[in-house]
Amino acid sequence: MKLAVLKERRDGETRVAASPDTVKKFKGLGLEVAVEAGAGAAARVSDADFQTAGASIAPDAASALAGADIVLSVRSPDASEIAQMKKGAVLAALLAPYTDKDTPAALAAQGVDGFAMEFLPRISRAQAMDVLSSQANLAGYKAVIDAAATFGRAMPMMMTAAGTIAPARVLVMGVGVAGLQAIATARRLGAIVSATDVRPATKEQVESLGATFVAVMDDEFKNAQTAAGYAKPMSPEYQAKQAALIAETIKKQDIVITTALIPGRKAPVLVTEDMIKTMKPGSVIVDLAAEQGGNTPLTKANEVYEIHGVTIMGYTNLPGRLAVDASSLYARNLFNFVSLIVDKKTGALALNWEDEIVKGAGLTRDGAVVHPSLKG
Ligand code: NAD
Numbered sequence: 001m002k003l004a005v006l007k008e009r010r011d012g013e014t015r016v017a018a019s020p021d022t023v024k025k026f027k028g029l030g031l032e033v034a035v036e037a038g039a040g041a042a043a044r045v046s047d048a049d050f051q052t053a054g055a056s057i058a059p060d061a062a063s064a065l066a067g068a069d070i071v072l073s074v075r076s077p078d079a080s081e082i083a084q085m086k087k088g089a090v091l092a093a094l095l096a097p098y099t100d101k102d103t104p105a106a107l108a109a110q111g112v113d114g115f116a117m118e119f120l121p122r123i124s125r126a127q128a129m130d131v132l133s134s135q136a137n138l139a140g141y142k143a144v145i146d147a148a149a150t151f152g153r154a155m156p157m158m159m160t161a162a163g164t165i166a167p168a169r170v171l172v173m174g175v176g177v178a179g180l181q182a183i184a185t186a187r188r189l190g191a192i193v194s195a196t197d198v199r200p201a202t203k204e205q206v207e208s209l210g211a212t213f214v215a216v217m218d219d220e221f222k223n224a225q226t227a228a229g230y231a232k233p234m235s236p237e238y239q240a241k242q243a244a245l246i247a248e249t250i251k252k253q254d255i256v257i258t259t260a261l262i263p264g265r266k267a268p269v270l271v272t273e274d275m276i277k278t279m280k281p282g283s284v285i286v287d288l289a290a291e292q293g294g295n296t297p298l299t300k301a302n303e304v305y306e307i308h309g310v311t312i313m314g315y316t317n318l319p320g321r322l323a324v325d326a327s328s329l330y331a332r333n334l335f336n337f338v339s340l341i342v343d344k345k346t347g348a349l350a351l352n353w354e355d356e357i358v359k360g361a362g363l364t365r366d367g368a369v370v371h372p373s374l375k376g
Pocket of ligand 1 (some may be wrong): 124132136175176177199202229232234
Protein backbone atom coordinates (compact mmCIF):
# COMPACT_ATOMS: atom_id res chain seq x y z
CA MET A 1 0.00 0.00 0.00
CA LYS A 2 1.28 3.46 -0.89
CA LEU A 3 1.29 6.56 1.35
CA ALA A 4 1.89 10.00 -0.21
CA VAL A 5 3.18 13.13 1.54
CA LEU A 6 2.32 16.35 -0.26
CA LYS A 7 4.28 19.58 -0.45
CA GLU A 8 2.31 22.47 1.07
CA ARG A 9 1.22 25.10 -1.40
CA ARG A 10 -0.56 27.62 0.80
CA ASP A 11 1.08 30.96 1.49
CA GLY A 12 3.20 30.95 4.59
CA GLU A 13 2.78 27.23 5.32
CA THR A 14 6.22 26.03 6.34
CA ARG A 15 5.32 22.72 7.96
CA VAL A 16 5.44 19.24 6.45
CA ALA A 17 3.24 16.25 7.28
CA ALA A 18 6.00 13.65 7.67
CA SER A 19 9.47 13.44 9.19
CA PRO A 20 12.31 10.99 8.54
CA ASP A 21 11.31 9.36 11.83
CA THR A 22 7.70 8.77 10.72
CA VAL A 23 8.79 7.61 7.25
CA LYS A 24 10.78 4.85 8.99
CA LYS A 25 7.76 3.99 11.11
CA PHE A 26 5.46 3.84 8.07
CA LYS A 27 7.95 1.51 6.40
CA GLY A 28 7.76 -0.58 9.59
CA LEU A 29 3.99 -0.86 9.02
CA GLY A 30 4.74 -2.24 5.56
CA LEU A 31 3.80 0.92 3.63
CA GLU A 32 5.58 2.32 0.61
CA VAL A 33 6.15 6.08 1.13
CA ALA A 34 6.35 8.72 -1.62
CA VAL A 35 7.26 12.28 -0.62
CA GLU A 36 6.76 15.13 -3.08
CA ALA A 37 10.08 16.82 -3.89
CA GLY A 38 10.84 19.81 -1.67
CA ALA A 39 8.02 18.98 0.80
CA GLY A 40 10.28 19.37 3.83
CA ALA A 41 12.44 22.25 2.64
CA ALA A 42 10.88 24.96 4.83
CA ALA A 43 11.03 22.64 7.85
CA ARG A 44 14.71 21.84 7.27
CA VAL A 45 14.13 18.30 6.03
CA SER A 46 15.81 17.66 2.70
CA ASP A 47 14.68 15.18 0.04
CA ALA A 48 17.87 13.26 0.83
CA ASP A 49 16.84 12.98 4.51
CA PHE A 50 13.50 11.50 3.47
CA GLN A 51 15.23 9.16 1.01
CA THR A 52 17.67 7.94 3.64
CA ALA A 53 14.69 7.15 5.87
CA GLY A 54 13.26 4.96 3.10
CA ALA A 55 10.93 7.23 1.10
CA SER A 56 10.94 7.67 -2.65
CA ILE A 57 10.90 11.26 -3.92
CA ALA A 58 8.11 12.09 -6.37
CA PRO A 59 8.90 14.99 -8.71
CA ASP A 60 5.40 16.51 -8.44
CA ALA A 61 2.02 16.10 -6.72
CA ALA A 62 0.60 14.00 -9.57
CA SER A 63 3.28 11.33 -9.27
CA ALA A 64 3.15 11.37 -5.46
CA LEU A 65 -0.62 10.88 -5.58
CA ALA A 66 -0.68 8.25 -8.36
CA GLY A 67 -2.06 5.07 -6.78
CA ALA A 68 -1.71 6.40 -3.22
CA ASP A 69 -4.08 4.82 -0.68
CA ILE A 70 -3.24 7.28 2.10
CA VAL A 71 -2.43 10.96 1.56
CA LEU A 72 -0.97 13.20 4.27
CA SER A 73 -0.68 16.97 4.25
CA VAL A 74 -0.75 19.86 6.71
CA ARG A 75 -3.43 22.05 5.04
CA SER A 76 -6.14 20.83 2.73
CA PRO A 77 -4.93 19.97 -0.77
CA ASP A 78 -6.22 22.20 -3.58
CA ALA A 79 -8.89 21.18 -6.09
CA SER A 80 -6.40 19.96 -8.70
CA GLU A 81 -4.62 17.76 -6.16
CA ILE A 82 -7.92 16.32 -4.93
CA ALA A 83 -8.88 15.56 -8.54
CA GLN A 84 -5.74 13.41 -8.82
CA MET A 85 -6.47 11.29 -5.76
CA LYS A 86 -7.49 7.69 -6.11
CA LYS A 87 -11.10 6.72 -5.39
CA GLY A 88 -11.23 5.08 -1.96
CA ALA A 89 -8.06 6.83 -0.75
CA VAL A 90 -7.83 8.31 2.75
CA LEU A 91 -6.69 11.90 3.34
CA ALA A 92 -5.58 13.10 6.79
CA ALA A 93 -4.88 16.83 7.22
CA LEU A 94 -5.98 20.04 8.93
CA LEU A 95 -9.07 20.55 6.78
CA ALA A 96 -10.44 23.65 8.60
CA PRO A 97 -13.88 22.02 8.58
CA TYR A 98 -15.78 24.96 10.06
CA THR A 99 -14.63 27.44 7.44
CA ASP A 100 -13.70 25.45 4.33
CA LYS A 101 -16.87 23.91 2.93
CA ASP A 102 -15.50 23.31 -0.58
CA THR A 103 -12.91 20.72 0.38
CA PRO A 104 -15.33 18.18 1.93
CA ALA A 105 -17.58 18.48 -1.14
CA ALA A 106 -14.61 17.97 -3.49
CA LEU A 107 -13.34 14.99 -1.47
CA ALA A 108 -16.79 13.38 -1.50
CA ALA A 109 -17.08 13.91 -5.27
CA GLN A 110 -13.70 12.24 -5.75
CA GLY A 111 -14.63 9.32 -3.47
CA VAL A 112 -11.86 10.18 -0.98
CA ASP A 113 -12.43 9.59 2.75
CA GLY A 114 -11.23 12.86 4.32
CA PHE A 115 -10.26 13.12 7.99
CA ALA A 116 -10.05 16.55 9.65
CA MET A 117 -7.46 16.27 12.40
CA GLU A 118 -9.12 19.24 14.19
CA PHE A 119 -12.15 17.04 14.86
CA LEU A 120 -10.34 14.25 16.72
CA PRO A 121 -12.18 13.73 20.00
CA ARG A 122 -10.19 15.04 23.01
CA ILE A 123 -10.12 11.63 24.71
CA SER A 124 -7.10 9.97 26.30
CA ARG A 125 -6.80 7.35 23.54
CA ALA A 126 -6.49 10.12 20.95
CA GLN A 127 -3.95 12.19 22.89
CA ALA A 128 -0.99 10.96 20.83
CA MET A 129 -2.82 12.05 17.65
CA ASP A 130 -4.03 15.38 19.00
CA VAL A 131 -2.73 17.93 16.51
CA LEU A 132 -4.61 20.82 18.13
CA SER A 133 -2.67 20.21 21.33
CA SER A 134 0.73 19.65 19.73
CA GLN A 135 0.44 22.78 17.61
CA ALA A 136 -1.28 25.00 20.22
CA ASN A 137 1.43 24.17 22.75
CA LEU A 138 4.11 25.51 20.38
CA ALA A 139 1.92 28.51 19.47
CA GLY A 140 1.59 29.46 23.14
CA TYR A 141 5.35 29.30 23.60
CA LYS A 142 6.10 31.25 20.43
CA ALA A 143 3.53 33.95 21.27
CA VAL A 144 5.48 34.83 24.42
CA ILE A 145 8.83 34.70 22.64
CA ASP A 146 7.52 36.97 19.86
CA ALA A 147 6.07 39.39 22.41
CA ALA A 148 9.31 39.46 24.43
CA ALA A 149 11.32 40.14 21.27
CA THR A 150 9.16 43.15 20.39
CA PHE A 151 8.67 44.53 23.90
CA GLY A 152 11.21 47.29 24.54
CA ARG A 153 11.83 46.16 28.10
CA ALA A 154 13.11 43.10 29.92
CA MET A 155 10.84 40.34 31.21
CA PRO A 156 12.41 39.47 34.58
CA MET A 157 13.13 41.72 37.50
CA MET A 158 16.81 42.69 37.45
CA MET A 159 18.61 44.30 40.35
CA THR A 160 21.77 45.90 39.06
CA ALA A 161 24.26 48.49 40.30
CA ALA A 162 22.66 50.89 37.83
CA GLY A 163 19.20 50.37 39.26
CA THR A 164 16.33 47.91 39.41
CA ILE A 165 14.28 46.83 36.40
CA ALA A 166 10.68 45.92 37.25
CA PRO A 167 9.39 42.59 35.96
CA ALA A 168 6.99 42.64 33.00
CA ARG A 169 3.32 41.93 33.64
CA VAL A 170 1.73 39.40 31.31
CA LEU A 171 -1.99 38.62 31.04
CA VAL A 172 -3.03 35.41 29.27
CA MET A 173 -6.66 35.34 28.13
CA GLY A 174 -7.98 31.85 27.40
CA VAL A 175 -6.27 29.02 29.25
CA GLY A 176 -6.50 26.05 26.90
CA VAL A 177 -3.40 24.28 25.66
CA ALA A 178 -1.84 27.43 24.12
CA GLY A 179 -2.68 29.59 27.12
CA LEU A 180 -1.15 27.15 29.60
CA GLN A 181 2.10 27.03 27.64
CA ALA A 182 2.08 30.84 27.35
CA ILE A 183 1.75 31.12 31.14
CA ALA A 184 4.57 28.62 31.71
CA THR A 185 6.85 30.36 29.19
CA ALA A 186 6.20 33.85 30.56
CA ARG A 187 6.84 32.57 34.09
CA ARG A 188 10.12 30.97 32.99
CA LEU A 189 11.17 34.35 31.58
CA GLY A 190 10.50 35.93 34.97
CA ALA A 191 7.29 37.87 34.25
CA ILE A 192 4.46 38.39 36.72
CA VAL A 193 1.63 36.46 35.09
CA SER A 194 -2.13 36.52 35.46
CA ALA A 195 -4.68 34.64 33.36
CA THR A 196 -8.39 34.45 32.70
CA ASP A 197 -10.82 31.90 31.30
CA VAL A 198 -14.51 31.07 31.54
CA ARG A 199 -13.99 27.38 32.39
CA PRO A 200 -13.74 26.80 36.17
CA ALA A 201 -11.24 23.94 35.73
CA THR A 202 -8.64 26.44 34.56
CA LYS A 203 -8.40 28.26 37.94
CA GLU A 204 -6.40 25.48 39.57
CA GLN A 205 -4.25 24.97 36.43
CA VAL A 206 -3.37 28.68 36.35
CA GLU A 207 -2.49 28.74 40.04
CA SER A 208 -0.41 25.58 39.79
CA LEU A 209 1.78 27.38 37.23
CA GLY A 210 2.40 30.22 39.68
CA ALA A 211 0.07 32.71 37.99
CA THR A 212 -2.92 34.62 39.38
CA PHE A 213 -6.42 33.72 38.19
CA VAL A 214 -8.69 36.62 37.25
CA ALA A 215 -12.32 35.92 36.27
CA VAL A 216 -15.95 36.65 37.03
CA MET A 217 -16.79 33.49 38.97
CA ASP A 218 -20.61 33.54 38.98
CA ASP A 219 -23.12 30.71 38.32
CA GLU A 220 -22.71 30.99 34.55
CA PHE A 221 -18.94 30.55 34.95
CA LYS A 222 -19.53 27.39 36.98
CA ASN A 223 -21.33 25.84 33.97
CA ALA A 224 -19.25 27.24 31.13
CA GLN A 225 -17.51 24.01 30.16
CA THR A 226 -19.15 21.63 27.65
CA ALA A 227 -18.98 17.86 28.02
CA ALA A 228 -16.27 17.91 25.32
CA GLY A 229 -14.13 20.20 27.51
CA TYR A 230 -14.61 23.35 25.44
CA ALA A 231 -16.02 26.74 26.44
CA LYS A 232 -19.64 27.71 25.76
CA PRO A 233 -20.49 31.09 24.24
CA MET A 234 -21.18 33.38 27.22
CA SER A 235 -24.31 35.54 27.67
CA PRO A 236 -24.18 39.29 26.96
CA GLU A 237 -24.59 39.89 30.73
CA TYR A 238 -21.57 37.74 31.54
CA GLN A 239 -19.54 39.36 28.77
CA ALA A 240 -20.32 42.83 30.21
CA LYS A 241 -19.14 41.78 33.69
CA GLN A 242 -16.07 40.12 32.18
CA ALA A 243 -15.29 43.27 30.16
CA ALA A 244 -15.45 45.45 33.27
CA LEU A 245 -13.00 43.17 35.08
CA ILE A 246 -10.63 42.98 32.10
CA ALA A 247 -10.76 46.77 31.64
CA GLU A 248 -9.44 47.18 35.19
CA THR A 249 -6.79 44.46 34.80
CA ILE A 250 -5.46 45.33 31.36
CA LYS A 251 -4.33 48.86 32.24
CA LYS A 252 -1.56 47.39 34.38
CA GLN A 253 -0.31 44.88 31.79
CA ASP A 254 2.71 45.08 29.49
CA ILE A 255 1.97 42.01 27.37
CA VAL A 256 -1.40 40.41 26.64
CA ILE A 257 -1.62 37.00 24.97
CA THR A 258 -5.16 36.19 23.80
CA THR A 259 -6.12 32.64 22.87
CA ALA A 260 -9.89 32.52 23.53
CA LEU A 261 -11.79 30.32 21.09
CA ILE A 262 -15.16 28.61 20.86
CA PRO A 263 -15.19 25.77 18.32
CA GLY A 264 -17.05 26.65 15.12
CA ARG A 265 -17.72 30.27 16.05
CA LYS A 266 -16.10 33.63 15.63
CA ALA A 267 -13.64 34.30 18.46
CA PRO A 268 -15.11 36.36 21.33
CA VAL A 269 -13.96 39.99 21.51
CA LEU A 270 -12.35 40.28 24.93
CA VAL A 271 -10.17 43.37 24.50
CA THR A 272 -11.97 46.41 23.09
CA GLU A 273 -10.37 49.42 21.42
CA ASP A 274 -11.14 51.51 24.53
CA MET A 275 -9.22 48.99 26.65
CA ILE A 276 -6.27 49.09 24.25
CA LYS A 277 -6.20 52.89 24.58
CA THR A 278 -5.66 52.49 28.35
CA MET A 279 -2.62 50.24 27.92
CA LYS A 280 0.87 51.59 28.51
CA PRO A 281 2.79 52.81 25.45
CA GLY A 282 5.06 50.03 24.19
CA SER A 283 2.72 47.25 25.33
CA VAL A 284 2.28 44.21 23.11
CA ILE A 285 -0.77 42.10 22.31
CA VAL A 286 -0.33 38.72 20.60
CA ASP A 287 -3.72 37.51 19.32
CA LEU A 288 -3.71 33.77 18.70
CA ALA A 289 -7.37 33.96 17.72
CA ALA A 290 -6.50 36.13 14.69
CA GLU A 291 -7.61 33.50 12.18
CA GLN A 292 -11.06 33.24 13.81
CA GLY A 293 -11.61 37.01 13.74
CA GLY A 294 -9.43 37.91 16.71
CA ASN A 295 -10.00 38.56 20.42
CA THR A 296 -9.58 42.29 19.75
CA PRO A 297 -11.45 44.25 17.06
CA LEU A 298 -8.14 45.82 15.97
CA THR A 299 -6.34 42.56 15.17
CA LYS A 300 -5.35 42.23 11.52
CA ALA A 301 -4.76 38.65 10.41
CA ASN A 302 -1.13 38.04 9.47
CA GLU A 303 -0.11 41.59 10.34
CA VAL A 304 2.00 43.14 13.07
CA TYR A 305 1.32 46.85 13.53
CA GLU A 306 1.17 49.57 16.16
CA ILE A 307 -1.98 51.43 17.17
CA HIS A 308 -2.57 53.68 20.22
CA GLY A 309 1.07 52.95 21.15
CA VAL A 310 0.37 49.18 21.38
CA THR A 311 1.83 46.58 18.99
CA ILE A 312 -0.75 44.02 17.91
CA MET A 313 0.52 40.77 16.43
CA GLY A 314 -1.98 38.80 14.37
CA TYR A 315 0.04 35.85 13.13
CA THR A 316 -2.34 33.09 12.04
CA ASN A 317 0.24 30.33 11.88
CA LEU A 318 2.45 30.56 14.94
CA PRO A 319 3.34 26.84 14.86
CA GLY A 320 4.63 27.47 11.32
CA ARG A 321 7.11 29.93 12.86
CA LEU A 322 8.62 26.91 14.61
CA ALA A 323 8.37 24.70 11.53
CA VAL A 324 10.94 22.10 12.59
CA ASP A 325 9.34 21.17 15.92
CA ALA A 326 5.78 21.77 14.71
CA SER A 327 6.35 19.41 11.76
CA SER A 328 7.95 16.67 13.78
CA LEU A 329 5.11 16.66 16.34
CA TYR A 330 2.42 16.94 13.65
CA ALA A 331 4.05 14.11 11.69
CA ARG A 332 4.06 11.92 14.80
CA ASN A 333 0.37 12.76 15.45
CA LEU A 334 -0.47 11.64 11.90
CA PHE A 335 1.58 8.46 12.21
CA ASN A 336 -0.40 7.55 15.34
CA PHE A 337 -3.66 8.19 13.49
CA VAL A 338 -2.58 6.14 10.47
CA SER A 339 -1.52 3.23 12.67
CA LEU A 340 -5.10 3.13 13.94
CA ILE A 341 -6.53 2.72 10.42
CA VAL A 342 -3.99 0.26 8.98
CA ASP A 343 -4.15 -3.46 9.70
CA LYS A 344 -0.76 -4.28 11.25
CA LYS A 345 -0.81 -7.85 9.91
CA THR A 346 -1.85 -7.26 6.30
CA GLY A 347 -0.70 -3.64 5.90
CA ALA A 348 -4.10 -2.84 4.29
CA LEU A 349 -6.51 -0.02 5.16
CA ALA A 350 -8.84 -1.04 7.97
CA LEU A 351 -11.22 1.82 8.73
CA ASN A 352 -13.51 1.02 11.63
CA TRP A 353 -16.29 3.58 11.38
CA GLU A 354 -17.63 2.45 14.77
CA ASP A 355 -14.46 3.76 16.42
CA GLU A 356 -15.18 7.20 17.94
CA ILE A 357 -11.83 8.53 16.72
CA VAL A 358 -12.53 7.52 13.10
CA LYS A 359 -16.13 8.69 13.31
CA GLY A 360 -15.18 11.93 15.09
CA ALA A 361 -12.60 13.02 12.50
CA GLY A 362 -14.23 11.60 9.37
CA LEU A 363 -15.78 14.25 7.12
CA THR A 364 -16.47 12.16 4.01
CA ARG A 365 -17.11 8.48 3.42
CA ASP A 366 -17.85 6.51 0.25
CA GLY A 367 -18.65 9.62 -1.82
CA ALA A 368 -20.74 11.50 0.76
CA VAL A 369 -20.19 14.19 3.40
CA VAL A 370 -21.01 12.33 6.61
CA HIS A 371 -19.87 14.44 9.57
CA PRO A 372 -22.94 15.62 11.53
CA SER A 373 -21.54 19.13 11.99
CA LEU A 374 -21.26 19.60 8.20
CA LYS A 375 -24.71 18.33 7.31
CA GLY A 376 -27.58 20.86 7.04
P1 NAD B 1 -9.61 26.27 22.62
O1 NAD B 1 -8.47 26.52 21.70
O2 NAD B 1 -10.91 25.82 22.06
O3 NAD B 1 -9.90 27.62 23.44
C1 NAD B 1 -8.88 28.27 24.17
C2 NAD B 1 -9.40 28.71 25.51
O4 NAD B 1 -10.26 29.85 25.35
C3 NAD B 1 -10.24 27.67 26.27
O5 NAD B 1 -9.62 27.39 27.51
C4 NAD B 1 -11.59 28.35 26.44
O6 NAD B 1 -12.22 28.00 27.66
C5 NAD B 1 -11.20 29.83 26.43
N1 NAD B 1 -12.30 30.76 26.20
C6 NAD B 1 -13.36 30.68 25.36
N2 NAD B 1 -14.17 31.75 25.50
C7 NAD B 1 -13.60 32.56 26.44
C8 NAD B 1 -13.96 33.82 27.01
N3 NAD B 1 -15.08 34.47 26.66
N4 NAD B 1 -13.13 34.33 27.95
C9 NAD B 1 -12.00 33.69 28.32
N5 NAD B 1 -11.61 32.50 27.82
C10 NAD B 1 -12.41 31.94 26.89
O7 NAD B 1 -9.15 25.29 23.78
P2 NAD B 1 -8.13 24.05 23.71
O8 NAD B 1 -6.76 24.50 23.96
O9 NAD B 1 -8.40 23.31 22.46
O10 NAD B 1 -8.61 23.21 24.97
C11 NAD B 1 -9.97 22.86 25.12
C12 NAD B 1 -10.17 21.81 26.17
O11 NAD B 1 -9.70 20.54 25.72
C13 NAD B 1 -9.48 22.05 27.46
O12 NAD B 1 -10.37 21.66 28.49
C14 NAD B 1 -8.31 21.13 27.43
O13 NAD B 1 -7.85 20.81 28.72
C15 NAD B 1 -8.95 19.96 26.76
N6 NAD B 1 -7.98 19.03 26.18
C16 NAD B 1 -8.13 17.69 26.47
C17 NAD B 1 -7.25 16.77 25.94
C18 NAD B 1 -7.38 15.30 26.24
O14 NAD B 1 -6.86 14.51 25.56
N7 NAD B 1 -8.11 14.91 27.24
C19 NAD B 1 -6.23 17.19 25.11
C20 NAD B 1 -6.11 18.55 24.83
C21 NAD B 1 -7.01 19.46 25.36
